[in-house]
Amino acid sequence: MNLGLAGDPLPRSLVARALLPGDPGYSRYTAGFFRSGRPGLVLRPQSPAEVQDAVLYADRHRQVPLGILSGGHGISGRSLNDGGIVIAVDALNDITLLDGNRARLGPGARWGDVAAALAPHGLSLTAGDYGSVGVGGLATAGGIGWLVREHGLTIDHLLSVDVVTANGELVRASAAENPDLFWAMRGAGANFGIAVSFEFDLDPIGPQVGFAMLVYAPDDIAAFLQAWGTTIEHSHPTVTGTLILSSSGHGTPTVQALIVVDADDPDTVVERLQPLAALAPVANQSVQLMPYHTLLSQPPEQHDHGEPHGHSSLARHLTPAVSEGLAHLLTSNSSFFLTVRSAGGAVADTPADATAYAWRNANFLIATLGGGSADFEARWNQLLPHFEGMYLSFETDTGPDVLARAFPPAHLKRLRALKRTWDPTGLFRDNFFIHPTSTFHHNF
Numbered sequence: 354m355n356l357g358l359a360g361d362p363l364p365r366s367l368v369a370r371a372l373l374p375g376d377p378g379y380s381r382y383t384a385g386f387f388r389s390g391r392p393g394l395v396l397r398p399q400s401p402a403e404v405q406d407a408v409l410y411a412d413r414h415r416q417v418p419l420g421i422l423s424g425g426h427g428i429s430g431r432s433l434n435d436g437g438i439v440i441a442v443d444a445l446n447d448i449t450l451l452d453g454n455r456a457r458l459g460p461g462a463r464w465g466d467v468a469a470a471l472a473p474h475g476l477s478l479t480a481g482d483y484g485s486v487g488v489g490g491l492a493t494a495g496g497i498g499w500l501v502r503e504h505g506l507t508i509d510h511l512l513s514v515d516v517v518t519a520n521g522e523l524v525r526a527s528a529a530e531n532p533d534l535f536w537a538m539r540g541a542g543a544n545f546g547i548a549v550s551f552e553f554d555l556d557p558i559g560p561q562v563g564f565a566m567l568v569y570a571p572d573d574i575a576a577f578l579q580a581w582g583t584t585i586e587h588s589h590p591t592v593t594g595t596l597i598l599s600s601s602g603h604g605t606p607t608v609q610a611l612i613v614v615d616a617d618d619p620d621t622v623v624e625r626l627q628p629l630a631a632l633a634p635v636a637n638q639s640v641q642l643m644p645y646h647t648l649l650s651q652p653p654e655q656h657d658h659g660e661p662h663g664h665s666s667l668a669r670h671l672t673p674a675v676s677e678g679l680a681h682l683l684t685s686n687s688s689f690f691l692t693v694r695s696a697g698g699a700v701a702d703t704p705a706d707a708t709a710y711a712w713r714n715a716n717f718l719i720a721t722l723g724g725g726s727a728d729f730e731a732r733w734n735q736l737l738p739h740f741e742g743m744y745l746s747f748e749t750d751t752g753p754d755v756l757a758r759a760f761p762p763a764h765l766k767r768l769r770a771l772k773r774t775w776d777p778t779g780l781f782r783d784n785f786f787i788h789p790t791s792t793f794h795h796n797f
């Protein structure tokens with residue numbers, strides 16, 4: 354049977370597990386976390402060698418889109434497509450503990466499983482806030498999670514990554530081997546190949562961490578945001594917090610905080626929470642101790658398979674301009690979520706030019722989901738000059754203007770030069786495409 358595209362038969366290694374529309378198991382590749390798709394062909398390699406075969410096959414079929422899927426939680430939704438090829442590396446999901454507090458992870462592993470596998474050894478790797486997210490997407494972009502202020506970004510713990518590049522080669526990138534590629538993989542990885550194996554160093558973690566949920570009832574949201582920002586920036590590095598502000602487009606927005614304190618002594622947890630709890634009247638609260646891996650299994654899943662709409666930015670401080678702008682956004686006639694996550698802390702321990710992710714002084718990651726009205730977009734655009742940089746993983750626009758915000762000019766220049774080396778004809782082009790030569794998109 355010829356399962357291939359345009360009369361080009363599939364490599365023998367991929368035939369048995371390849372999926373076409375209607376095949377049993379195909380529907381699993383039609384719904385990411387937020388966005389749906391209907392790929393023409395799903396290739397499901399089970400080894401790095403099979404990923405090489407898949408890349409060479411996709412290279413012969415540039416006429417259709419190419420998605421790379423690990424955990425399927427990409428917010429831009431570009432791991433799926435309509436009518437194109439998807440190379441799904443979800444089967445490469447090994448989690449192997451190595452000597453010397455290191456772990457080897459496959460891109461298809463989920464962060465919740467990683468945390469659960471490391472917990473019995475008293476070890477952890479800072480990742481995101483949600484356990485179903487895949488290793489592949491997060492560990493090639495950054496990784497801003499519950500332990501970020503204490504341990505930095507996920508990519509800051511990367512020791513080496515094995516990558517199948519656009520010409521089908523399997524190469525290792527580390528400080529010693531292909532250091533330029535290693536630099537690019539830590540923040541712009543999706544443009545440079547398919548990561549098939551990561552090696553990370555790990556940090557110790559106690560059996561439990563503190564987790565607080567506070568529902569605030571602030572009189573003045575802008576003033577509250579400013580106070581939250583200052584207080585978080587001065588919090589102990591073990592404290593990381595996310596504010597979730599939701600607007601129905603009518604009436605008062607709700608303001609909820611999720612706060613993690615990496616300490617297992619209840620008195621220490623309460624003491625470190627106290628300054629945040631005192632910021633505004635608290636309408637509801639809970640504080641508990643739980644294992645870090647249990648924390649990653651919260652909150653409940655929310656799927657909406659329409660066309661997702663989300664923006665993302667980084668801010669050094671929640672200045673009056675940023676706080677007032679966000680407060681005004683909440684009064685726009687749109688229904689949406691706004692999250693203000695901690696970045697900062699140990700993120701700044703790595704120099705800005707050490708990785709493709711550049712925004713080492715940003716203390717806050719601001720992400721919206723929903724919105725989309727003209728009024729909302731205008732208010733968001735007015736805010737842009739007050740931000741400093743962006744983190745690609747929470748953005749649904751993927752064009753050149755987004756890249757110009759995601760990377761400072763010198764970083765973007767270096768990334769384009771590296772794209773010319775590693776993917777000169779733009780095989781990896783479907784998600785935040787860094788054009789090898791120009792700032793504009795071209796069809797190859």
Ligand SMILES: Cc1cc2nc3c(=O)[nH]c(=O)nc-3n(C[C@H](O)[C@H](O)[C@H](O)COP(=O)(O)OP(=O)(O)OC[C@H]3O[C@@H](n4cnc5c(N)ncnc54)[C@H](O)[C@@H]3O)c2cc1C
Nearest residue numbers: 423424425426427428432481482487489490497543548784
């Ligand atoms: C509910 C939810 C919570 C989240 N929380 C956080 C958080 O706390 N912190 C944070 O930093 N991020 C967070 N994210 C964002 C998340 O990190 C990104 O969406 C990430 O890309 C998802 O990875 P994935 O492998 O699951 O996604 P996929 O959809 O499989 O991949 C997303 C994109 O990543 C690239 N990619 C995937 N696999 C590879 C690979 N093996 N090699 C090269 N490129 C690859 C491709 O461009 C692909 O389109 C969250 C997302 C969701 C949906």
